[in-house]
Amino acid sequence: MLLLTPGPTPVPEAIRVAMSTPTIHHRTPEFEAIFAETRGYLKKLFDMEEVLMLASSGTGAMEACVLNLCHSKALVVNSGKFGERFGKICEAYGKDFVEIKNEWNTPVDVEILLDMVRKDEQIDAIFVQVCESAGGLRHPVEEIAKRVKALRPSVMVVADGITAVGVEKVDATYLDALISGSQKALMLPPGLALLGLNKAALEMIENKGVGYYFNLKIELKNQRKNTTAWTAATTLVIGLKAMLELLEVDGLDKFYSDTKKRALATNEALKAIGFHIYPKVPALAMSAVLDDDAAKIRKILKSKYGVNIAGGQDHIKETLFRINHMGLIEVYETAWTLNAIEMAMSELGRRTYDGTANRVFTQEFYK
Ligand SMILES: *Cc1c(COP(=O)(O)O)cnc(C)c1O
Numbered sequence: 289m290l291l292l293t294p295g296p297t298p299v300p301e302a303i304r305v306a307m308s309t310p311t312i313h314h315r316t317p318e319f320e321a322i323f324a325e326t327r328g329y330l331k332k333l334f335d336m337e338e339v340l341m342l343a344s345s346g347t348g349a350m351e352a353c354v355l356n357l358c359h360s361k362a363l364v365v366n367s368g369k370f371g372e373r374f375g376k377i378c379e380a381y382g383k384d385f386v387e388i389k390n391e392w393n394t395p396v397d398v399e400i401l402l403d404m405v406r407k408d409e410q411i412d413a414i415f416v417q418v419c420e421s422a423g424g425l426r427h428p429v430e431e432i433a434k435r436v437k438a439l440r441p442s443v444m445v446v447a448d449g450i451t452a453v454g455v456e457k458v459d460a461t462y463l464d465a466l467i468s469g470s471q472k473a474l475m476l477p478p479g480l481a482l483l484g485l486n487k488a489a490l491e492m493i494e495n496k497g498v499g500y501y502f503n504l505k506i507e508l509k510n511q512r513k514n515t516t517a518w519t520a521a522t523t524l525v526i527g528l529k530a531m532l533e534l535l536e537v538d539g540l541d542k543f544y545s546d547t548k549k550r551a552l553a554t555n556e557a558l559k560a561i562g563f564h565i566y567p568k569v570p571a572l573a574m575s576a577v578l579d580d581d582a583a584k585i586r587k588i589l590k591s592k593y594g595v596n597i598a599g600g601q602d603h604i605k606e607t608l609f610r611i612n613h614m615g616l617i618e619v620y621e622t623a624w625t626l627n628a629i630e631m632a633m634s635e636l637g638r639r640t641y642d643g644t645a646n647r648v649f650t651q652e653f654y655k
Contacts, residue, residue, distance in 0.1 A: 289590070289594050289595070289596050290594055290595045290596065290621055290624070290625065291596050292595060292596060292597050292611055292612045292617075292621065292622075292625055293596060293597060293598040293610070293612055294421055294424075294451060294472070294573055294574040294598055294610050294611075294612040294614060295421070295450075295451065295469075295471050295472040295612070295614070296471040296472075296477070296478055297471065297472060297473070297475050297612060297614055297615040298475065298615070299475055299476060299477060299527075300475055300531075300534070300616060302530060302534055303475065303476065303527050303530050303531050303534070306526055306527055306529075306530035307523050307524075307526055307527040307530070309526070311522065311523070312522060314515070314516065314519055314520040314522050315515065319520070319522060319525075320514040320515060321514075322525060322526060322529055323341075323511075323514045323515065323516075323520065323525060324514040325529055326341070326525055326528055326529040326532065327339055327341075327511070327514065329529065329532035329533070329536075330482060330484075330528075330532070332540075333453065333454070333532065333540065334453065334460060334466055334468075334482075334484030335457075335460055335484075336460050336463075336466060336484035336485060336486050337485060337486050337487055337490060338484070338485045338486075338490055338508070338512075339482065339483065339484050339485070339511075340482070340483040340485065340504065340507050340508065340511055341480060341481070341482055341483075341511070341516070341520070341521070341525060341528075342480070342481040342482075342483065342502070342507065343479065343480065343481075343516075343518065343519070343520065343521040343524075344479070344480075344481045344502075345469060345471075345478050345479060345481060346448075346450040346467065346468070346469030346471075346472075346481050347373065347377075347481075348481045348502060349467040349468075349469070349481035349482065349483045350373060350374060350377060350415075350448060350467060351377050351502055352481075352483065352499070352502035352504055353415070353446045353465050353467065353483070354374065354377045354378060354381065354383065354413075354415070355381065355498045355499045355502055355503075355504075356492070356493050356496075356497065356498050356499065356502070356503070356504040356505075357413050357444040357446055357464065357465060357489055357492060357493075358378075358383060358412060358413035358415075358444065358446075359412060359496070360384070360410050360411070360412040360413075361383075361384040361385060361386070361408070361410040361411050361412060361413075362374070362375075362378050362383060362384070362385035362386075362411070362412075362413050362414070362415055363385070363386055363387075363388070363401070363404060363405065363408075363411045363413070363414045363415070364378065364385050364386070364387045364388070364414075364415045364416075365387075365388050365396045365401070365414070365415065365416040365417070365427060366387045366388065366389045366390070367389075367390045367391070367392055367393075367394055367395060367396060367417075367420045367422075367423065367425060367427070368392045368417070368420040368421070368422025368423050368425070369420075369421070369422040369601050369602065370417050370420055370421055370422060370448060370450075371415075371416070371417055371420055371422075374415040374448075375387050384410065386404065386408070386411070388400060388401060388404070392420070392422050392423035392425070392566075392567075392604065393423050393425060393566050393567045393568050393578075394425070394568055395425055395426065395427045395428060395567075395568060395569050396416065396427050396428070396432070398428055398431055398432055398435060401414070401432060401436075402435055402436065402439060405436060405439060405440060405443060406439060411443060412442065412443055412444065413443060413444040413445075413446060414432065414436060414443060414444070414445050414446065415446050415448070416429055416432060416445075416446070416447055416448070417429075417447070417448045417449075417450075417451075418447050418448065418449040418451070418452035418453075418458055418466075418571075419449075419451040419452045419455070419571035419572075419573045419574075420571075421450070421451045421573065421574070421610075422600070422601055422602075423566055423567050423576055423600075423604070423608070424566060424567050424570055424571055424573065424574045424575065424576030424610055425566075425567035425568065425569055425570065425571060425576075426567070426569045426570065426571035426572075427569075428569075429447045429458070429463070430458075430459045430461075430462070432445065433445040433447070433461075433462035433463050434461075434462045436462075437462045441488075442488075444464045444465070444488070444489060444492065445462065445463050445464050445465075446463075446464060446465040446466075446467070447460075447463050447465070447466050447467065448467045449466045449467055449468050450467060450468055450469045450472055451472050451473070451571065451573040451574070451614065452468075452473075452571070452573065453466065453467075453468035453473060453474075453482070453484075454468070454472070454473025454474050454543070454614065454615075455473050455544070455547055455571075455572050455573045455613070455614055456544050456547070456548065456572055457540070457541075457544055460484060460486065463484075463486060464485070464486050464488050464489035465483060465484065465485050465486070465489050466483070466484040467481070467482070467483055467484075468481070468482040468483075468484075469481050469482065470482070470524055470527075470528065472573070472614050472615075473547075473573070473614040473615055474528065474531055474532075474615070475531060475614075475615040475616065476524055476527045476528055476531060477524065477527070479521055479524050480521050480524040480525070480528065483504075490508070493505050493508055494508065501518065503517070534616075543616075547572055547573075547613050547614065547617075548572050549652075549653050550613045550617060550619070550622050550653065551570070551572040551573075551574075551575060551613040552572075552652065553622075553648075553649045553650075553652035553653040554575045554611060554613065554622060554626065554649060555570060555575050556648050556649070556652045557626045557644075557645045557646070557648040557649035557652065558575060558577055558626070558629075558645070560644050560645065560648040561629070561630050561633060561639060561644050561645045562633075562638070562639060563577045563579060564577065564578055564579070565577060566578040566604075566608060572613060573612070573613060573614050574598075574610045574611060574612050574613055574614070575610065575611045575613065576600075576608060576609070576610045577608065577609050577610075578604065578607055578608055579607060579608075579609070580607060581633075581636055581638070582599060582600070582606060582607050582608055582609040583599060583606040583607070584632075584636060585609060585629060585632045585633070585636070586598075586599055586609055588628075588631075588632040588635060588636075589625070589628050589629065589632060592628075592631075592632075593624075593628035593631065593632075595624070595625050595628050597609055597610060597611050597612070597625065598610040598611075598612070611625060619650075619653055622649065623646050623649050623650060626645040626646055626649050627643070627645055627646040629645060630643070630644065630645040630646070
């Protein structure tokens with residue numbers, strides 16, 4: 289079965305092989321050397337001052353940022369399940385927060401956000417997704433960061449880039465923290481959270497470490513010495529190093545441009561066979577389509593054509609389908625998926641099959 293869901297993504301064979309070596313102890317020069325090299329690659333990937341690797345799924349890094357980078361009141365951007373999660377973390381810790389809530393296809397309005405920051409001196413941190421995976425939309429994170437810093441530089445801007453890091457070059461110049469995870473664009477098994485940090489966030493963490501497992505002050509101190517506070521996710525770190533080495537071969541620019549071409553060509557192909565792209569500003573990580581037959585189409589794809597694409601969540605669980613573009617994906621894999629979707633439409637009596645999806649995708653990709 290072709291796994292084309294926006295996380296988890298398939299683990300390439302070279303990475304599976306790299307992770308099949310005998311377990312090594314984490315407090316050894318051998319592992320520290322691997323850790324150091326991985327840190328070097330990650331600093332390049334994030335293009336930020338410092339990076340941390342945490343043994344948790346992506347949500348662990350979200351929680352760590354809420355704990356360590358917000359000490360007064362959070363402003364949370366909620367255009368979907370993952371934005372909502374930042375608010376839930378605040379709630380769990382009894383942290384004061386306000387939320388900008390929008391429909392899942394709608395990016396946050398920068399002016400509204402700035403206005404809220406302007407009017408509320410208590411707000412000391414902003415939490416926003418780069419790509420909100422619930423509806424596949426792209427928030428204007430770079431603009432938010434730049435303008436918030438111009439307005440009140442002390443406000444921490446934390447971006448959840450779990451479906452953006454490794455998809456596109458996220459400009460982290462004005463960001464304080466950028467979160468990622470192992471099981472999306474980096475094509476590893478779940479279980480490793482990644483965090484890029486810039487100067488202001490580092491200063492805040494060094495002045496005030498909060499929490500226990502997710503106390504970033506303790507992590508920072510250890511990881512700067514190429515070790516971890518708690519037992520490192522050694523196998524995943526070994527896999528991550530192998531993956532980042534693999535990406536070095538053709539370079540990150542090629543990785544990003546292939547992803548972008550696949551995403552844009554897919555959206556054109558879907559529109560050409562009559563679908564509506566759900567997000568008002570689509571991210572490149574996935575293509576999301578709102579359609580009454582979404583659940584039926586997914587079922588046909590799974591049972592007949594060997595393709596697993598994702599549905600939606602909550603109120604659009606049955607009416608959304610999402611095709612992943614993150615990671616190393618062969619052109620023919622996406623082409624086949626689109627072809628299968630067109631076949632499914634024909635089976636549902638919606639459209640006579642004529643190969644349009646495949647043709648438009650291929651032409652757009654190679655143009
Ligand atoms: C997948 C994802 C997460 C992390 O979820 P985990 O299950 O904890 O790894 C967070 N934010 C976004 C935008 C995601 O797509």
